[in-house]
Amino acid sequence: MKFNTIKGVTILIAMLISLVFETASQSRLFVLIGLSGIIIALSFIRGSSHRRYTWTLFLEIIAVFLLNQYTRFNVNYLYILFNLWILAEIVLYQNVYKVVLLVTSTLMVSTLAFIQSFNYGVNYQLITQAFFVEFILILFSVMLYLYRSYQEEKKRVNRLNEQLIDQNAALKKANDKMQISNEALEVANLEIEKLTKLKERSQFARDLHDTIGHELTGLIMSLEVLKLSCEDETQIRGLQESIDQAREILRAMRDMVSANKDVISHENLYVALKQKMTHFSEQTAIVTKLNFQLFDEPTTEVISDVLYKVVIESMTNTAKHSRAKQFWVSFQSLSDGEILLKIHDDGGSDQALKLGNGLNFIKERVKRLGGEVTFELDIYGFRTTVKVPM
Template identity: 25%
Template sequence: MTEDPRTGTHRPEDRMWVGRPPRNRRDLLIKLLWIGVWLVFLSSPLQDLISGDHGTGATVAGSAGLTAFVGFYLTLVFRNMGRPFSARAVIVLLAVLCVLAVFLAGTLGTPWLGLFVYLSVACGATLPLRAAYWAIPGSAALMYLVGLYAGEDQAIGLVVLVLLIGFAMTGIRQLVRTTVELREARATVAQLAANEERLRLARDLHDLLGHSLSLITLKSELAGRMLPGDPAKAAQQVADIEQVSRQALVDVREAVTGYRRPRLAAELAGTRVALTAAGVTAEVPAEPDLTGVGEDAESALAWVLREAVTNVVRHSGADRCVVQLLHRQTLDGPRLELSVEDNGSGGSGTGPGNGLTGLAERLEKAGGTLEAGRARRGFRLVARVPTATSVDVGSGA
């Protein structure tokens, strides 16, 4: 965690999200890399082509068939990550893959049986689950028959491999779907929370201003009726209107200040969501114990937590963050201590940035202190504020 952005740091918008189509060239390359890793089963067909055991015509036909097979496979699986083909197009492409696998393995020999692994993976990745549960065993059975035709006596071992990889792909597909649903549910919860906060603000403003505005309207009408015949009483009504409007303005300012003041409980909940969304393992206390902590001190700690977590997510490159909130007895009296520690790079070591300086000033106004620096395995920030007990002791002395 650090105040100074550096080149090469990890940001949430740069991370690769599961279940989302590629958003830029970097995402595209990563997706292709992950898919390309599984092309290892093509080593046997390639070696068979290079070995020279086949004639020129068979080698050319095998190379063209292998190229077509890989092209159809990558098109089908990669397109399924973003905007999938229609059901009819998926079936046609799977049928093409099946025909190519049967033809190549049946004519060129057992080294080409590995193509059925990709057929099984394509079935598990693109077909509905109920259809995939039938198509994957069907691919394994078809591979076994082709293997027997090609003279492969150990085809049963390849059958197990095709089954395992195919059904593993269905499990990965379910995991991706669950991840997407959780992301959508989290966004829905956040939207509902925002709507609830708007409704609460509307209710509070109605309660604050409803009576005052009604009273101002009533007194304005009275002043209007009294103005021609009794200017003194009308002036009194105008004075009352001024007093009520000033009090309403004070109430609104206090309400807005309360809404703008961050709360530590809300910041802790937001911290857990932000770190998890950024791929950082988070250890965050569930409910803060704010016994004896004033509003200004709580607000200062909330600002510290928000700034610290922002730095962890944006600049540190950490994959683990621990947030602790403890009551401690110090030489200056009891304190509430907030610590945020990560296992990131720890910053550039050029001194505190403007953010940390601002937090230290905010804490100082609340009677607290701020410590920040490198830890054994990353960066650690500690903020302390006094509790009510320490204030009482000081006043009694």
């Protein structure tokens, strides 16, 4: 509507200026005012879209032609301003086909107005003015069309830039996800590698116990039988030394198998926790993360069992008493021979911490192992820290 308002004010001012010089009679004055009013009204009929009722633009062109016919001057140059407004609305808002048709119509009607003025006499000045006015109208139309083309191209480039920015953002997001996936895959590969080594060590320990262990036991028994049947003291001492050496070898082998069994308990703890936390996520929609760094640390099944139950009880408390969306568990070994277990969820609260049955259960279990446990609650989440000696 801003375009129509400026156009209406401009036409009104031009009309008033022209009437000052017209000194028109009352009947002709009404005709001139009426035609000008029609031109202004038609603009507002089309509205802010400027694309409705295209036929009204033809009426405007005819109205300007009639204004020139009813003026007492041969051609009223103020009315040429009306043609400029019509051309602006045509070129800026109509499609290409209508632009060609309406601009051609405007130029033809304007030319016709000059041709009719030749009835009062043809002279060089009038012809020059006619060509000049037509040139101005054509040049104005071309400039408007170039301006419109520039604006449309600018909008197209902006749209392409926005699409490119969106695509770059989507690509960056995809790259970030891929990087996270690669990191997760790398961690999974490391864990698989550790588990594979543990299984190999476990199998080696079992094979060692089942083959060499049995063979050494049989060898010791054979030496014992041989010793009983021997009468030479020197041979008896030699057989006893062989028996002691075989028993030492058997003891060392059993120690090694026992150490591997301790490591295997970590494997069982990791697998059990991984399965339990995965099941917990499926049931509660809480995202769980496990950081396990105890594969190479020897410990007992009792400690593994307590740590397992601490994590399970913490998951139960998180599901029951918080609105957490994430749950983290971390196992580490400390330089002073302790295992550090950290459990953290993001279900924070500003209320004071109260120890219920679940937390007391954790406290008692850890205390039996000679360890210590702390609980922390704030708006950022609930944290459990456990330290137990290996």
